[in-house]
Amino acid sequence: MNGAGGGVRPAYQSIAEWLGTQRLDDLKQKLVEAEALFRRTGITFTVYGTEDAGERLIPFDIIPRILSASEWRRLTRGIEQRVRALNAFMYDIYHRQEIVKAGRIPEELVICNSAFVPEMIGVEPPLGIYSHILGIDIVRTSENDFFVLEDNTRTPSGVSYMIENRETMMHMFPDLFAKNRVAPVEDYPDQLLKTLESVAPRGLDREPTIAVLTPGQYNSAYFEHSFLADQMGVELVEGHDLIVLDGALQMKTTQGPRQVDVLYRRIDDDFLDPLVFRADSVLGVPGLFDLYQAGRVTIVNAPGAGIADDKAIYSYIPEIIRFYTGSAPILQNVQTYNCRKADDLAYVLENLPELVVKEVHGSGGYGMLVGPTASKDEIEAFRKLLEAQPENYIGQPTLALSTCPTLVDAGVAPRHLDLRPFVLFGDQIRLVPGGLTRVALRGGSLVVNSSQGGGTKDTWVIQE
Amino acid sequence: MLGRTANDLFWLARYVERAENMARMIEVGYRIALLPRDGEGFHEEWRSTLASAGCVQGYFEKHESLTTHDVINYLLFDCSNSSSVKSCLKAARRNGRAQRTALTRDMWESLNGAWLEFSNINQAGVTADELPRILDWIRSRSALYRGAMLNTILRNDTFFFTQLGSFLERADNTARILDVKYYVLLPEIEMVGGGIDNVQWGAILRSVSAHRSYRWVYKEHYRPWRIAEYLILNRAMPRSLRACYDQITAALDQLGEYYGARSACNDTASATRRILTDGDVNGIFQSGLHEFLEDFLFRNNRLGSEIAETYHFNA
Numbered sequence: 001m002n003g004a005g006g007g008v009r010p011a012y013q014s015i016a017e018w019l020g021t022q023r024l025d026d027l028k029q030k031l032v033e034a035e036a037l038f039r040r041t042g043i044t045f046t047v048y049g050t051e052d053a054g055e056r057l058i059p060f061d062i063i064p065r066i067l068s069a070s071e072w073r074r075l076t077r078g079i080e081q082r083v084r085a086l087n088a089f090m091y092d093i094y095h096r097q098e099i100v101k102a103g104r105i106p107e108e109l110v111i112c113n114s115a116f117v118p119e120m121i122g123v124e125p126p127l128g129i130y131s132h133i134l135g136i137d138i139v140r141t142s143e144n145d146f147f148v149l150e151d152n153t154r155t156p157s158g159v160s161y162m163i164e165n166r167e168t169m170m171h172m173f174p175d176l177f178a179k180n181r182v183a184p185v186e187d188y189p190d191q192l193l194k195t196l197e198s199v200a201p202r203g204l205d206r207e208p209t210i211a212v213l214t215p216g217q218y219n220s221a222y223f224e225h226s227f228l229a230d231q232m233g234v235e236l237v238e239g240h241d242l243i244v245l246d247g248a249l250q251m252k253t254t255q256g257p258r259q260v261d262v263l264y265r266r267i268d269d270d271f272l273d274p275l276v277f278r279a280d281s282v283l284g285v286p287g288l289f290d291l292y293q294a295g296r297v298t299i300v301n302a303p304g305a306g307i308a309d310d311k312a313i314y315s316y317i318p319e320i321i322r323f324y325t326g327s328a329p330i331l332q333n334v335q336t337y338n339c340r341k342a343d344d345l346a347y348v349l350e351n352l353p354e355l356v357v358k359e360v361h362g363s364g365g366y367g368m369l370v371g372p373t374a375s376k377d378e379i380e381a382f383r384k385l386l387e388a389q390p391e392n393y394i395g396q397p398t399l400a401l402s403t404c405p406t407l408v409d410a411g412v413a414p415r416h417l418d419l420r421p422f423v424l425f426g427d428q429i430r431l432v433p434g435g436l437t438r439v440a441l442r443g444g445s446l447v448v449n450s451s452q453g454g455g456t457k458d459t460w461v462i463q464e
Numbered sequence: 465m466l467g468r469t470a471n472d473l474f475w476l477a478r479y480v481e482r483a484e485n486m487a488r489m490i491e492v493g494y495r496i497a498l499l500p501r502d503g504e505g506f507h508e509e510w511r512s513t514l515a516s517a518g519c520v521q522g523y524f525e526k527h528e529s530l531t532t533h534d535v536i537n538y539l540l541f542d543c544s545n546s547s548s549v550k551s552c553l554k555a556a557r558r559n560g561r562a563q564r565t566a567l568t569r570d571m572w573e574s575l576n577g578a579w580l581e582f583s584n585i586n587q588a589g590v591t592a593d594e595l596p597r598i599l600d601w602i603r604s605r606s607a608l609y610r611g612a613m614l615n616t617i618l619r620n621d622t623f624f625f626t627q628l629g630s631f632l633e634r635a636d637n638t639a640r641i642l643d644v645k646y647y648v649l650l651p652e653i654e655m656v657g658g659g660i661d662n663v664q665w666g667a668i669l670r671s672v673s674a675h676r677s678y679r680w681v682y683k684e685h686y687r688p689w690r691i692a693e694y695l696i697l698n699r700a701m702p703r704s705l706r707a708c709y710d711q712i713t714a715a716l717d718q719l720g721e722y723y724g725a726r727s728a729c730n731d732t733a734s735a736t737r738r739i740l741t742d743g744d745v746n747g748i749f750q751s752g753l754h755e756f757l758e759d760f761l762f763r764n765n766r767l768g769s770e771i772a773e774t775y776h777f778n779a
Contacts, residue, residue, distance in 0.1 A: 042561065
C-alpha cells in the first residue's frame with residue numbers, strides 16, 4: 001500500500017482514510033457476513049477425495065487491493081506483448097520450429113517436454129491461436145517493479161472469484177464504490193463469449209454453438225465451470241453428454257443431438273480423447289481430437305497449449321518475446337536458475353537458504369521450498385531431492401512481495417500479495433481491468449495458493 | 465437442453481416434493497401414535513406410514529420392531545433409506561448443483577440454504593419436543609423453494625420438466641396414501657363408524673393437508689366415499705390425482721408446443737386424465753378402489769418412464 005517514501009500511495013488514499021474510520025469489530029462482522037454470502041451462493045471449491053464435507057470456502061479479505069490507472073496501463077501493454085509472443089511461440093513450435101533452428105531455445109526442452117503434444121504438429125487452429133484464455137501471475141516488489149511469476153496458458157482458474165468478490169464487496173460496501181471510481185469487471189463473461197465465438201471453425205454459416213466442458217461437480221473448480229456457463233448462457237456439458245456423430249461434435253439434448261462448434265474445455269489434455277490420449281479417460285469424448293484436427297470443432301484452449309507455461313520454458317520467455325516481437329519485454333521475468341544446467345545447479349545448492357525452489361511440473365504451491373522461512377531439515381531434504389533429479393527443479397531469488405492491509409485475527413496487518421489478471425485472445429485481446437488478488441494470510445508467508453492457506457481480495461483498478 | 469439436465473431437473477423436483485410429503489406423513493403418524501390406545505394399535509399406524517412411503521422392507525432390514533423413535537429417525541435421517549428426508553435433500557442439492565446453470569439464483573440459494581441448515585440439525589436422534597419444529601421447517605423450506613421456482617424460473621423446458629417431476633411425485637404420493645388406507649374407506653367400515661374411523665379418515669386428509677379444506681368444500685362430516693372423491697377426482701384440491709394430471713397434461717402440452725412436436729407421452733397422460741375427469745366415485749368403488757389405485761400407480765410410473773425415454777433423459 002505504501003510507496004517508496006513510506007507514505008500511502010495515491011491510489012490507496014481513499015481506502016486508507018476509510019479504514020481509519022472503521023471499528024475492528026464492525027470489520028470482523030462484515031467478514032462473517034461475507035462468508036455467509038459465499039456459502040449460501042455456493043462459491044466453494046471441492047476438496048478432493050471427499051463428497052460430504054468436501055466443499056470449502058476460499059478465505060476472502062474485505063480490504064481491496066488497488067492499482068492506479070497508469071499502473072494498469074503499463075501492465076496491460078506488458079501482458080498483451082506477452083500473450084502475443086506466447087501464442088506465436090506455440091504456433092512456431094507446432095509448425096516450423098524456427099526458434100529451435102535459430103538456436104534460441106534448446107530442442108530437447110521442447111521435444112522431450114511432457115507438455116508438448118506431438119499430435120498438434122501441423123494442426124491449424126482458427127486464427128492461429130492456441131491459448132485463448134490466460135492467467136498471468138504477477139508480483140510487485142516495489143513501487144515500479146512488476147515481475148511475471150508464471151504464465152498460465154492451459155486452463156487458468158479463479159476468474160469467477162474475481163467477479164464474485166466484486167459482487168460481494170458492492171453488496172456490503174456500496175459507499176466505497178460511490179466514492180471511488182472502480183473499473184467494472186462484470187462484463188468478463190460477455191467478453192469471454194465474444195472471444196469463443198470469434199474462434200469458431202472456419203466457414204460456419206450460422207451463429208456458433210458454444211459449450212463448457214467440465215469433469216463434473218466433484219472437480220475442485222466446478223463452481224467456476226457452472227458459473228461461466230451460466231453467465232454466458234451456454235450449456236455446461238460433461239464428457240458423456242457429448243458424442244461424435246456425422247462428422248461433428250454433438251451434445252445429447254432433450255430433442256436429440258445438437259452440434260457444438262466451440263468447446264471451452266476445463267479438463268486436461270490427457271483426458272480429452274481416449275482414442276488419442278489417455279485410453280482410460282471417461283471425462284473426454286472419443287473422436288474429439290480427429291474432429292479438431294479436421295477443423296470441425298474448436299477446442300479452447302488448444303491441446304498442447306501447456307508447453308508455454310512449463311516452468312523450464314519460463315526462463316526463456318524474455319528470449320521468446322524478443323524473437324517473435326522484435327522488442328524488449330515490458331514485464332520482467334524473475335531471475336530463474338534452471339537446475340538442469342550445471343552452473344545454475346551449483347549456484348542453487350550454494351544459496352538454498354536465500355532461494356525459492358520449485359518443481360518444474362508442480363503447481364498449487366506443493367513441492368516447493370521457500371528458503372528464508374524453511375527449517376534446516378527442510379533445506380537439507382530439498383538438497384537431496386535436487387541432487388537426485390536436478391532437471392526437475394528451478395530456483396528463484398526470494399522476492400520482497402508487496403503487501404496490502406488485510407483483516408486478520410489481531411486486527412489489520414500487512415500481508416503479501418500476488419495478482420492474476422485474466423486475458424482473452426481471439427479476434428482481439430481483451431483484458432478486464434482487475435484480476436484475482438491472492439493474499440498469504442499467514443504473517444510473513446510468501447505462499448498465496450489457496451491450497452496453502454491463501455485467501456483472495458477484490459482487485460480495484462481506479463479509473464481516471 | 466441436455467437430456468441429463470432434463471433428468472436432473474425432473475428428479476430435483478421429485479425429491480423436494482418427496483421430502484415435503486415425507487414430513488407430512490410423519491406428522492400424521494406421530495399424531496396418531498400420541499392417541500390413547502389399547503395394546504399395540506399405534507405400531508400398526510407406523511406400519512401404514514412406512515408402507516405409504518414405500519419403506520417397510522428397508523426399515524425391517526435395520527430394525528426388529530416398530531418404535532416411534534426408530535421409525536422417525538429412519539424416515540428423517542437414515543442415508544441408507546433413499547426416501548428419507550436427508551437422502552431427498554441431499555439428492556436434490558446434488559442435482560441442483562449439477563444444474564446450476566438451469567436454476568435461478570433464488571432457486572439455488574433456497575436449495576443450498578436448506579441443505580446447509582439441515583446439516584446443522586442434530587441428527588443423532590430427534591426427541592419428541594423437537595419433531596414438530598423440524599417437520600415445520602421441512603415444509604416451509606419446500607414451500608420456499610417452490611415459491612422461488614414459480615417466481616423466477618423461465619417458462620421454458622426448465623419449468624415444464626420441473627412441473628412434471630413435482631406432479632408425478634405428488635400424484636404417486638396421494639395414490640399411495642389412499643392405497644395403504646383404502647380399507648378404512650370401504651363402505652362396510654362406515655357402518656361401524658366409531659371414533660377410531662373418524663381419526664383414520666382425518667389422518668388420510670391430514671396426510672395431504674386437506675382436513676380443513678374438506679369441510680369447506682363438502683360442508684359435512686367425514687364420509688369415506690367423499691374423502692376418496694376429494695383426493696381422486698376433485699379438480700380444486702391441489703393434491704388430488706385429478707389436479708396433478710391437470711398440471712401434468714398442461715406441462716406436456718406446453719413442452720410439445722415449445723419443441724414444436726407433440727409426443728406419445730401427451731396421449732398417455734391425456735388417457736389417464738380422462739379416467740379422472742370422466743370417472744365418478746361410485747364407479748370407482750364398484751370396480752374396486754384398490755384395483756383403481758393400483759392401475760393408477762402403474763400408469764403414473766409408466767408415464768414417468770415414457771417421458772424419460774422421449775426426452776432422452778439417459779441418452
